[in-house]
């Protein structure tokens with residue numbers, strides 16, 4: 210059977226000899242539609258002795274879940290102190306946590322799911338006509354991430370990436386789907402709501418470490434902080450034991466807010482050198498720490514090494530909002546006492562860090578962040 214039937218994304222990369230190359234990457238959704246019973250070689254990521262099945266999760270009950278209403282200033286003091294302590298220990302231990310009572314209106318979340326499903330329900334031709342594909346422009350558009358060579362094993366995913374903030378970030382670029390016609394509006398409403406959640410969490414995290422409340426959030430002005438949106442679509446995969454939806458990575462954000470549907474399950478995090486399935490109940494949002502907050506917190510918080518596995522009989526969508534200071538900002542690790550605290554990270558220009566991150570990834574272990582370490 211022909212593998213891609215002419216449906217492919219174009220991904221450009223710089224090869225070993227510094228030449229710009231364009232690679233044709235099959236559209237996974239189209240492969241899945243053909244009902245493949247085997248996994249094309251270029252998607253084989255795992256050897257049979259490295260199964261995707263996570264080790265049994267004993268910690269399910271201890272996975273952090275934070276009630277955001279209790280964190281708000283003015284809520285009952287004892288409950289608030291307890292929630293702050295839970296946030297500090299949960300975020301330090303796992304680098305990710307569930308959030309409940311976040312105040313995000315249900316219709317906003319519903320509309321996001323709706324437009325995303327409608328977009329991925331379009332034919333490949335309609336999708337391509339609806340949105341551009343920009344392998345070169347900050348990974349935006351309808352296409353793929355982290356393609357770096359012709360022979361690199363590929364993730365079992367199609368994705369859509371947009372910059373939702375600051376305003377005007379995608380002006381002149383055709384990166385927002387035109388179809389469904391309320392796509393951009395639905396996502397922008399979600400992004401607007403997410404800012405409150407992000408800012409509240411950044412303040413609460415600072416407070417939970419007994420730092421001044423604004424030490425993190427002061428980098429994030431409404432008019433120039435950045436929110437990148439990545440919509441991930443994982444179609445059913447013929448060999449979940451050999452493929453990955455997303456290769457192991459950390460996020461190049463301060464914080465990432467994740468929503469998932471239609472199926473739950475797939476996200477795994479490395480803990481004590483074992484892959485653990487993240488216990489993520491339906492309709493709950495999940496937050497994870499990215500490299501930028503690891504640097505800003507001088508390593509108090511650690512960005513988790515995570516990956517996504519695929520499923521044989523189910524589609525799964527996730528939407529990641531990546532929250533960052535403006536890329537021209539210089540980020541500096543917080544110090545409680547400049548002379549006392551061991552300096553793990555140094556001041557870096559965010560733009561330089563991101564450039565480095567995208568240049569070296571994907572890597573086989575957490576590595577990009579070494580760029581910002583004090584030698």
Ligand SMILES: O=C(O)CCC(=O)C(=O)O
Nearest residue numbers: 439441460476517527529
């Ligand atoms: O699909 C997921 O659950 C996680 C996605 C993710 O890690 C990412 O987009 O960076």
Ligand SMILES: [Fe+2]
Nearest residue numbers: 458459460515
């Ligand atoms: Fe991620």
